[in-house]
Amino acid sequence: xxGITQSPRHKVTETGTPxxxxxxxxxxxxxxxxxxxxxxxxxxxxxxSYGVKDTDKGEVSDGYSVSRSKTEDFLLxxxxxxSSQTSVYFCAISRTGYNTEAFFGQGTRLTVV
Amino acid sequence: xxxxxxxxxxxxxxxxxxxxINCAYSNSASDYFIWYKQESGKGPQFIxxxxxxxxxxxxxxxTVLLNKTVKxxxxxxxxxxxxxxxxxFCAENIPGxxxxxxxxxxxxxxxTVHP
Numbered sequence: 001x002x003g004i005t006q007s008p009r010h011k012v013t014e015t016g017t018p019x020x021x022x023x024x025x026x027x028x029x030x031x032x033x034x035x036x037x038x039x040x041x042x043x044x045x046x047x048x049s050y051g052v053k054d055t056d057k058g059e060v061s062d063g064y065s066v067s068r069s070k071t072e073d074f075l076l077x078x079x080x081x082x083s084s085q086t087s088v089y090f091c092a093i094s095r096t097g098y099n100t101e102a103f104f105g106q107g108t109r110l111t112v113v
Numbered sequence: 114x115x116x117x118x119x120x121x122x123x124x125x126x127x128x129x130x131x132x133x134i135n136c137a138y139s140n141s142a143s144d145y146f147i148w149y150k151q152e153s154g155k156g157p158q159f160i161x162x163x164x165x166x167x168x169x170x171x172x173x174x175x176t177v178l179l180n181k182t183v184k185x186x187x188x189x190x191x192x193x194x195x196x197x198x199x200x201x202f203c204a205e206n207i208p209g210x211x212x213x214x215x216x217x218x219x220x221x222x223x224x225t226v227h228p
Binding site (some may be wrong): 002004040043044045059067083090092098101102103104106107 | 157162173215
């Protein structure tokens with residue numbers, strides 16, 4: 001398995017609270033991604049990073065922010081969690097950002113009550 | 114292999130049979146395709162990829178076929194084993210304006226292998 005660690009693996013939080021999910025990689029890959037996976041929607045890109053301090057929005061970025069201060073860490077923050085953000089979140093990494101496979105972490109199951 | 118609402122397409126096979134999982138992709142400009150396998154409670158796992166200048170690519174027990182005319186991708190698994198039971202996703206890379214292409218995933222197909 002690619003060296004990707006997501007933390008926490010499970011979290012229950014209350015509506016309106018901030019939540020930060022962490023993705024840590026040991027592969028020194030330049031590109032990192034956050035996806036969410038929901039029944040009926042498959043995997044959808046939230047945000048991605050193409051280098052330290054370089055990030056951009058994906059297709060479902062509203063309500064989320066990201067930061068990448070080091071190559072190995074990519075943080076996803078829900079500023080004020082809502083029930084619609086209950087989902088399984090996956091981090092992925094790739095060596096290049098184009099025409100190459102992305103390797104996924106084990107996922108974080110987030111429940112907003 | 115596209116889903117409707119919450120109900121994913123399913124494929125049930127006997128151990129030892131060959132499996133074919135299909136995927137219709139969305140964008141004729143897509144130039145790179147990947148198949149992923151996802152087991153329950155785990156992240157997607159890369160199986161095989163193919164570029165748009167190819168029609169066929171083979172891996173270990175798996176073959177991917179690409180038909181650009183009808184925007185169709187298939188994954189063939191030879192001698193299917195119970196350990197192959199999982200959800201299989203296709204993903205397409207849609208060229209973007211930057212160096213990053215957009216990876217778009219299909220809904221997935223549930224493969225169940227019976228001993």
